[in-house]
Amino acid sequence: MKYILVTGGVISGIGKGIIASSIGTILKSCGLRVTAIKIDPYINIDAGTFSPYEHGEVFVLNDGGEVDLDLGNYERFLDINLYKDNNITTGKIYQHVINKERHGDYLGKTVQVVPHITDAVQEWVMNQAKVPVDDDKKEPQICVIELGGTIGDIEGMPFVEAFRQFQFKAKRENFCNIHVSLVPQPNATGEQKTKPTQNSVRALRGLGLSPDLIVCRSAKPIEMAVKEKISMFCHVEPEQVIFIHDVSSTYRVPILLEEQGIIKYFKQRLNLPIDDQPSDLLMKWKKMACRYERLLKVCSIALVGKYTKLSDCYASVFKALEHSALAINYKLDLMYIDSTELERSTEAENSVKYHQAWHKLCKADGILVPGGFGIRGTEGKLQAISWARTKKKPFLGVCLGMQLAVVEFARNCLNWEDANSTEFNPDTKNPVVIDMPEHNPGDMGGTMRLGKRRTVFKTENSVLRKLYGDEMFVEERHRHRYEVNPELTHCFEEKGLKFVGHDTEGNRMEIIELENHPYFVGVQFHPEFSSRPMKPSPPYLGLLLAATGTLNAYLQRGCKLSP
Numbered sequence: 001m002k003y004i005l006v007t008g009g010v011i012s013g014i015g016k017g018i019i020a021s022s023i024g025t026i027l028k029s030c031g032l033r034v035t036a037i038k039i040d041p042y043i044n045i046d047a048g049t050f051s052p053y054e055h056g057e058v059f060v061l062n063d064g065g066e067v068d069l070d071l072g073n074y075e076r077f078l079d080i081n082l083y084k085d086n087n088i089t090t091g092k093i094y095q096h097v098i099n100k101e102r103h104g105d106y107l108g109k110t111v112q113v114v115p116h117i118t119d120a121v122q123e124w125v126m127n128q129a130k131v132p133v134d135d136d137k138k139e140p141q142i143c144v145i146e147l148g149g150t151i152g153d154i155e156g157m158p159f160v161e162a163f164r165q166f167q168f169k170a171k172r173e174n175f176c177n178i179h180v181s182l183v184p185q186p187n188a189t190g191e192q193k194t195k196p197t198q199n200s201v202r203a204l205r206g207l208g209l210s211p212d213l214i215v216c217r218s219a220k221p222i223e224m225a226v227k228e229k230i231s232m233f234c235h236v237e238p239e240q241v242i243f244i245h246d247v248s249s250t251y252r253v254p255i256l257l258e259e260q261g262i263i264k265y266f267k268q269r270l271n272l273p274i275d276d277q278p279s280d281l282l283m284k285w286k287k288m289a290c291r292y293e294r295l296l297k298v299c300s301i302a303l304v305g306k307y308t309k310l311s312d313c314y315a316s317v318f319k320a321l322e323h324s325a326l327a328i329n330y331k332l333d334l335m336y337i338d339s340t341e342l343e344r345s346t347e348a349e350n351s352v353k354y355h356q357a358w359h360k361l362c363k364a365d366g367i368l369v370p371g372g373f374g375i376r377g378t379e380g381k382l383q384a385i386s387w388a389r390t391k392k393k394p395f396l397g398v399c400l401g402m403q404l405a406v407v408e409f410a411r412n413c414l415n416w417e418d419a420n421s422t423e424f425n426p427d428t429k430n431p432v433v434i435d436m437p438e439h440n441p442g443d444m445g446g447t448m449r450l451g452k453r454r455t456v457f458k459t460e461n462s463v464l465r466k467l468y469g470d471e472m473f474v475e476e477r478h479r480h481r482y483e484v485n486p487e488l489t490h491c492f493e494e495k496g497l498k499f500v501g502h503d504t505e506g507n508r509m510e511i512i513e514l515e516n517h518p519y520f521v522g523v524q525f526h527p528e529f530s531s532r533p534m535k536p537s538p539p540y541l542g543l544l545l546a547a548t549g550t551l552n553a554y555l556q557r558g559c560k561l562s563p
Contacts, residue, residue, distance in 0.1 A: 001129055002270045003175050005163055006146045007209070009200025010182040014217050015253075017070035019180055019244065020146040021077035022254040026262060027142050028078055029254075029281035030274040035133045035140035036074040037125060038067070038087050040148045041155040045091040046084070048448075056312030060479045060529050061086075064451030069315050070146060072529065076319060077254075079532055080133040085124070090155060093120050113158050121162035122169065151179075151204045164208035173271050179204055179211035183218040183226065192218060192226045194233065201234040210235075212269060213262075215242045239265065251289040251533065258282060288326065288533060295331035299548050302364035304384040306377035308336040317370050317398070320531035324541040330548055335360045339380030346380075361387060366394040366519075366547030369401030371479070371526060375424045382408045394519040394546035396539055399480050402512055402522025403433045406484050409497050409514075423482050436483040436508065448481045455501045455510040455525065462500040464511055464521055466555055467538035474501075476525035483524070484509040519546030 006020040017038075024034040044050070047058045048066035059072040065084025075082060097120050101111045129143035147163075149156045167175045181197040201211060214234055216222055222243040231238040242260050244253060267274055301321055307313035318334060325332035340346060341357035361367065367388045369381050381401070385408045388395035397405040403421055410419035410432045418425070421433035437449070456473045457465045468474050486507050489499050501511030501523075514520035523539050531537035545551035554560075 001126075001140070001170075001174065002142045002272070003125070003129070003166075003170055004142065004144045004270075005175070005177045005209075006144065006180060007151055007160075007177065007204065007211075008147070008149070008180045009151050009204065010196045012148070012150050014180055014182055015244070016146050016148075016180045017073045018250050018253055019178070019215055019257075020070070020144050021073045022250075022257055023178070023262070024074065024142070024144045025077045025254045025285065026258055026282065027266065027272075027274075029279050029285075030263060030272070031279060032142050032272065032274065033134060033138055033140045034078055034142045034144065035080065035129060035131070036071070036078065036082065036086065037128055037143060037145045038070045038074070038148065039121075039145065039159055040068055040087065040089045041153060041159060042089060043091045043094070043155075044089055045095065046087065046089065052307040052313035053310055056310065057315050057317075058479070059316060060450060060477045060526060062452040062477065066450065066479070068148070069312060070148075072316050072319075074144075075529075076532055078133075079535075082133055083128075083131060085128050085131075086133075088121070088124055088128075090158075093117060093124070093158075096120055096124075114161060117158050118162040118165060121159055122166045125166070151200060151207065157207075160207045160209065167209070173269075176212045176266070176269055177204075177209050178213045178215060180215045180217060183216045183222055183230075185219055192220075192222055194226060194229050197230055198233045211240075212236075213240050213242055213265070215244055218243065218245050221245045249289060249292045251285060251292055254282065254285055255289055284534065291329070292326055295326075295329060297330050297548075298333050299325055299330040299366070299544055300333040300335060300364050301366045301368055301543070301547065302335045302337050302361050302384070303368050303370065304337045304339050304342070304361070304381055305370050306339050306372055306374075308338045311336070314370055316526075316528040316531070317368070320528035320537045320540040321368070321544065323531050323533050323536040324544040326533070327536045327541060328544055328548060328550065330544065332544075335364060337361060337384070339377035339384065342380035342383045343377075344379075364393070366396070366543050368395075368543065369397045369404060371399030371401065373400070373423075378404060378424060382411075386412060389514065389517070389520060392518055394543055394551075395517075395521070396519075396543040397512075397522035398528070398539075399524060399526060402524055403482060403484065405512060405520075405522045406432050406492065406497070409492060409495070410488075413495050413497075414491055421482055430488075432485050432488055433482050434485045435481060437481055449478045449508075451477060453478050453525070454504050456504060456506075457501050457511075458506075459498070459500050462498075462511070463513055463519065463542060463551075463555070464500065464523075464539060466559060467542045469538075469559060476523075476527050477529045478525050480524065484512075519543060519551060 008016045028034045046066045056069045058066050059069050063083050067087035181200045183192050185192045227241045230241050322332050337357050341353050347354040381404050385405050410416045416430040419430040419432050420428040422431045452475050454475050496515040498513050499509045500513050510524045512522040527537040527539045545554050
């Protein structure tokens, strides 16, 4: 097993996740089996109870793990399926060690950060690195480990110490450290500054880790003189300094790394049984990146949500839309609309914001209402759904988006004026969405319906079934606590809102489709989590096809994309 540790310096959010994913993609393109682990030094057990504004979206895995969004990057780039134990947090490690101490496993010894916490980290990494993540179920050969945060953070110290010890346990030819740093360029001088990187590498060395590669992030391409300066002051060869500037799309990053000789370096440094040249997989990435940059036709989608100030809150949704747009040769124009700005209360408080939000919604080719929690912004989402239904605009509702589509239909088509979800109004006379937990241990964390579940199509006359290749059932990832009330579904079906998919028992409604509408679809699951650059998610693909007016032609071709 070969281990590649990716650390970060100067600032967090520098792109370690994309760089770690890109390195994995390059090595996978050389025919190696790659897995990935993300270490988050916060004390939370998992990401499930975070606000999206803390760390971006919560990514859900097949096994129901609620994890950091970087695991979504690994899955998309490497086309693998990870597990909740591929995300290590301080909380998980300490819980594991404390449970062992309570069980008496340490035989009365004083339990300390060194060696007990650091040993637990190393043991966890070694065990998880062996778990198969590809469809062929073979043991991985390379494990890419991303250490969250920046070098020097107090909370990350035990992990840095664990890897300082681990480099000797794994042996030099099996362990490699990549340090990602920032090269800022102040507007006042326009000069690219190397001092932050020098200080960051010095701090890393002071903690006992020496970088084998220094990846320098910058806004613009870095000059050769800067590369030589970093090489000299950071005690590495010039070819060990890699530059990654801001690019038009993340698909370019593996190509930039490969162009700077990273395959040759890894082959020598880690004794890898590979050729110097990448395979067809990287060629596909190159073609995809070139195609992305040459797109001319534009499709605009309005994303109506409540976490619109930070794009990372909907990272997987954005990627799923981007994959679908790329598949049909369109450039995606994603317009984020804060749902509260569509509400009447905003018109009274700030009429400019209100009219700007409605202007965006009206000019969009398609409308998407993603998942979410809490009552804030729901009335604005209901307004957007009503607009999509009455004006026959292509619409996709995901999770809460589907539930609100049912609420909107009940209010405006069934004339149940107080129809609502019991999440928002527990006393409603028409509870069209109700709490149906699979289990309830009492704590907030882990009480939802989580992970991969089967959805069975109950009719052949379904747009989504055709988009999924006419399968009898699909398996997608879920993250929700509330469900459409199964006792009321017949009222909706009589008026044309069809529940075309349900769970294996037939109690939980999974897919809705509206008759006599170009594309009005709601799904209770989160299809964005399983979208891949070369395998777009069918519900999102359907939205893009409908928004560009090409859905019927696509279905007539037997769901084949035109060349």
